[in-house]
Every structure is written in C-alpha cells, then in structure tokens.
Amino acid sequence: MIRTKHIPDKYEKEILQIKKISNEMINDCMQCGKCTAGCPAITEMDILPHQIMRHLQLGQFNKVIESKTIWSCASCFTCAARCPRGVDLASLMEAVRLISLRQKGNNRLKVQNIGQLMTDEKMPQQAVVSALRKYSK
Ligand code: SF4
Ligand code: SF4
Structure with a gap:
C-alpha cells in the first residue's frame, strides 16, 4: 500500500x-x-x-x-x-x-513612502531596515 x-x-x-x-x-x-x-x-x-x-x-x-x-x-x-x-x-x-x-x-509604512522617510534623520534605522526587508520579499 x-x-x-x-x-x-x-x-x-x-x-x-x-x-x-x-x-x-x-x-x-x-x-x-x-x-x-x-x-x-x-x-x-x-x-x-x-x-x-x-x-x-x-x-x-x-x-x-x-x-x-x-x-x-x-x-x-x-x-x-x-x-x-x-x-x-x-x-x-x-x-x-x-x-x-x-x-x-x-502595513504602517507604504512602499512609496520609504524613499522620503530615509531622508528623515529622526527615523529609527531599524524601521527603515524592517521596511526594506518587508518590501524586498
Ligand atoms: S524560535 Fe528561534 S529565533 Fe525565535 S526565539 Fe526561539 S530560537 Fe530564537
Ligand atoms: S530539523 Fe526541524 S525540529 Fe530539528 S532543529 Fe531543524 S527545524 Fe527544529
């Protein structure tokens, strides 16, 4: 079987x-x-x-x-x-x-807004990296 x-x-x-x-x-x-x-x-x-x-x-x-x-x-x-x-x-x-x-x-960060957010010095690096990881998959 x-x-x-x-x-x-x-x-x-x-x-x-x-x-x-x-x-x-x-x-x-x-x-x-x-x-x-x-x-x-x-x-x-x-x-x-x-x-x-x-x-x-x-x-x-x-x-x-x-x-x-x-x-x-x-x-x-x-x-x-x-x-x-x-x-x-x-x-x-x-x-x-x-x-x-x-x-x-x-999804709090929209993919189209990531570029602009990266120029904000107060944006935590971890948030940017997380967003890139999220949208690169
Ligand atoms: S599941 Fe794996 S990555 Fe998550 S806390 Fe446990 S060991 Fe760490
Ligand atoms: S084989 Fe499976 S159970 Fe064993 S460590 Fe890897 S994920 Fe865990």
Missing part, C-alpha cells in the same frame, strides 16, 4: 507564501527538536518551535498564525544555528508575522 501524506488544500496559498517570503524548505525538518531545546523564549510560547514546523508541514496555517509563539519569537536565530537540516525557523516565523500584518492591513 502506498502511504500518502494528507495536506489540506485550505491553506495551500498561505503555505506557498511563507515558502516564498522565507525561501525555506519546510519539509526538510525532521522533527528532531533541537530548535526547541535551544530556544530562549519557549516559556512565552503556546506552541513550541518544532511543533510550529510540524503544523506548517501539515498545512495547518491557522494554528500557526493564531499562536502566541510567532509574536514571542525573539528572532535570535539560535534555532537556525542549531538545526541539523539547515532550516531557518526564525525566517519562517518572520514570514508568518508578515502575512498576519498584511492580512490585518497593518
């Missing part, structure tokens, strides 16, 4: 979007748990990092985007450094956050 993995179609578009933004291979994760073992923010998370990976593999985008975890992630890249399969989970978390913000219409 041939076993096939059932991936729901419901969130196929969102999963593809995550892959496109992060440029990461979700299915490379082998669920070893090293990301969770090294994560400094797990006490603030409702879904552990390796569990986030499993939900993404199963197409359960709704569980990931509704989780507290994506906002608790400190983007420290410890998980990416520890992953034996070269999966950058921090970038996947960032991709889900971006999609969440876009779905809520919370």
Whole structure:
C-alpha cells in the first residue's frame, strides 16, 4: 500500500507564501527538536518551535498564525544555528508575522513612502531596515 501524506488544500496559498517570503524548505525538518531545546523564549510560547514546523508541514496555517509563539519569537536565530537540516525557523516565523500584518492591513509604512522617510534623520534605522526587508520579499 502506498502511504500518502494528507495536506489540506485550505491553506495551500498561505503555505506557498511563507515558502516564498522565507525561501525555506519546510519539509526538510525532521522533527528532531533541537530548535526547541535551544530556544530562549519557549516559556512565552503556546506552541513550541518544532511543533510550529510540524503544523506548517501539515498545512495547518491557522494554528500557526493564531499562536502566541510567532509574536514571542525573539528572532535570535539560535534555532537556525542549531538545526541539523539547515532550516531557518526564525525566517519562517518572520514570514508568518508578515502575512498576519498584511492580512490585518497593518502595513504602517507604504512602499512609496520609504524613499522620503530615509531622508528623515529622526527615523529609527531599524524601521527603515524592517521596511526594506518587508518590501524586498
Ligand atoms: S532543529 Fe531543524 S530539523 Fe530539528 S525540529 Fe527544529 S527545524 Fe526541524
Ligand atoms: S529565533 Fe525565535 S524560535 Fe528561534 S530560537 Fe530564537 S526565539 Fe526561539
């Protein structure tokens, strides 16, 4: 008997979007748990990092985007450094956050305004870099 993995179609578009933004291979994760073992923010998370990976593999985008975890992630890249399969989970978390913000219409910086904002000396550098990262993907 041939076993096939059932991936729901419901969130196929969102999963593809995550892959496109992060440029990461979700299915490379082998669920070893090293990301969770090294994560400094797990006490603030409702879904552990390796569990986030499993939900993404199963197409359960709704569980990931509704989780507290994506906002608790400190983007420290410890998980990416520890992953034996070269999966950058921090970038996947960032991709889900971006999609969440876009779905809520919370893009505070419009792409057409970035050039002008860069001439403002009071603009925090981090805001400019974040905007460039957001719109360059
Ligand atoms: S360390 Fe990498 S392979 Fe292991 S569970 Fe985390 S993402 Fe998956
Ligand atoms: S990047 Fe996020 S998920 Fe990865 S180890 Fe740091 S806090 Fe944890």
